[in-house]
Amino acid sequence: MNIETFISDAVRRSVEALYGELGDEQLQIQKTRKEFEGDYTLVTFPLLRRSRKSPEATATEIGEYMTANIAEVRAFNVIKGFLNLSLDSTFWAARFAEIAADEAFGQAPATGRTVMVEYSSPNTNKPLHLGHIRNNLLGYSVAQILAANGHTVIKANLVNDRGIHICKSMLAWKLYGNGETPASSGMKGDHLVGKYYVEFDKHYKAQIKELVAQGQSEDDAKKNAPIILEAQEMLRKWEARDPEVYSLWVTMNGWVYEGFDVTYKALGVDFDKVYYESQTYLLGKALVDEGLKKGVFYRRPDNSVWIDLTADGLDEKLLLRGDGTSVYMTQDLGTAFRRFEDNKLDDMIYVVGNEQNYHFQVLKLVLKKLGYADWSDHITHLSYGMVELPEGKMKSREGTVVDADDLIEGMVSTAREMSAELGKLDGCTEEEANAVSTMVGLGALKYFILKVDPKKTMLFDPRESIDFNGNTGPFIQYTHARIRSILRKAAEAGIDFEGVVAADYLPEEIDLVKTLTEYPSVVAAAGENFAPSIIGAYVYELAKQFNGYYHDHSILKEENADVRRMRLQLVRQVARVIRSGMKLLGIDVPERM
């Protein structure tokens, strides 16, 4: 049974019995705040012009009617214009029984909609860093949440595997690499390629400096440095499929993919489809022709194609270069078009940093102007803020980027040290210790990042992220582990706690049941807002509530067998929902820690 529907129906019936038909007027019903007595609250202010009475009198009148006529309403109290309704504990017992019996609790029925979530989208010239971690965690989690909301989800990764930046790494490797490979150097493939990207930059800068010393302007020097000219030549050769360049490209990208796979696996993210720009970068030109024909685009004397968006408060935007080659926007138009056609998508979600807000604004507007409003309206740019460090922004030249692999390793090893220090690893096999440290270290990292509203710029403080106390992933994992421990001990003691118990709940037990029943609507809200942070806040709240309860009530030592059984069931359900919520965040929960 949907509780919110039940309450609002009951209230509506009562209000209409007293004051006549409401029509499509909305009733304002909310959960009663903790500091007041009651379960649900009706805000009576909007009803005053119908009742023609004071807020207090109106609330009292409705409250009296409901206690008399609605069986589930046990009592009420009125504070100012707020009518607080208390439901009978048998009502909550019935809701709990429903939840406990529902194997798919929190999983919405299939909607028949297909939605693609594109995330990660790395460049193949350097390893992943902290910014990519936020992207990957968000993308994966949002995909999980949408799936829980009943959508068919396609997780897609569009790899930027071509362009001048890859040629820079390739050229530097060719010039200075001495045939170094991941195998020969022992380096992870993406790091090796990244090393040569940095190497290129070093030589490039040196050459610019030299040319400037010879009297060239800074701008000219940047264009004329031999190494950049050579890289550009390499790109031309690549486009012409020069065998030597092409095979080097295949080899080095292969190294990078092997490296990325390791990082993705460590992060626990995966993809259903991987697209490569080298295969899609020519798409979109047909759309340009179409736009020209429709008069949406125009051609300049140099043959380049543009769209004028100044009437929409934006600028003029280039769609095709004078030489007929495409730009980023052209490709994205083409790939968007093709995605919708090939996969029969209902929605398309791009997880891309907020530095591209303008790009997506333009993309959607152009599609709309071309007459594809249907698609345009179903494109969502899930824009997330930058991750900053205590010392400021990450700058690759200043060496302040936080490498993804280093970070993960650091979190896991810290988790291990702290676990060992607390004696949590005593009696564990090496394998178990590894598994727990990995889950805890990554849990800390993932939760730390996902608990923040995606659109906000966030601060990543390494010291704070490694804190396992308070509002953290490990705290939630720990709560789960403790519940599992209780359940293990109950099983060992041969306590049977299957079957429904009509419970006489204590107030804090009803609070737990109430929080449990909210889970499906939290999942729905998280899906609607593309915000895993909503799930995070909920799971944390549930865990915290349980911890308070846990300290006040002995569960295994409860003498009344029915009460003990009821409590074990309740506690087991809390563990289930914690595990389910954490799964939506892509966070594993250990059985013990």
Place this chain on the structure above:
RNA sequence: GGUCUCGUAGCUCAGUUGGAUAGAGCAGCAGCCUUCUAAGCUGCCGGCCGCGCGUUCGAGCCGCGCCGAGAUCACCA
């Protein structure tokens, strides 16, 4: 300059789409391990919700205007 985002406790962040006395964690202070895991629990301290108008019975949330921070406005992707 145009467009967009953000501004809540010393710090990091919530705030369920306009409701009651604005909440957590960290840091600080005071307690709690003979009891199912102390990665825990209980209490205290800490607020001009950037500022000002407006809409409303009611604004941290909506509108307008300022102030501050950031992103972007490339024949880069």
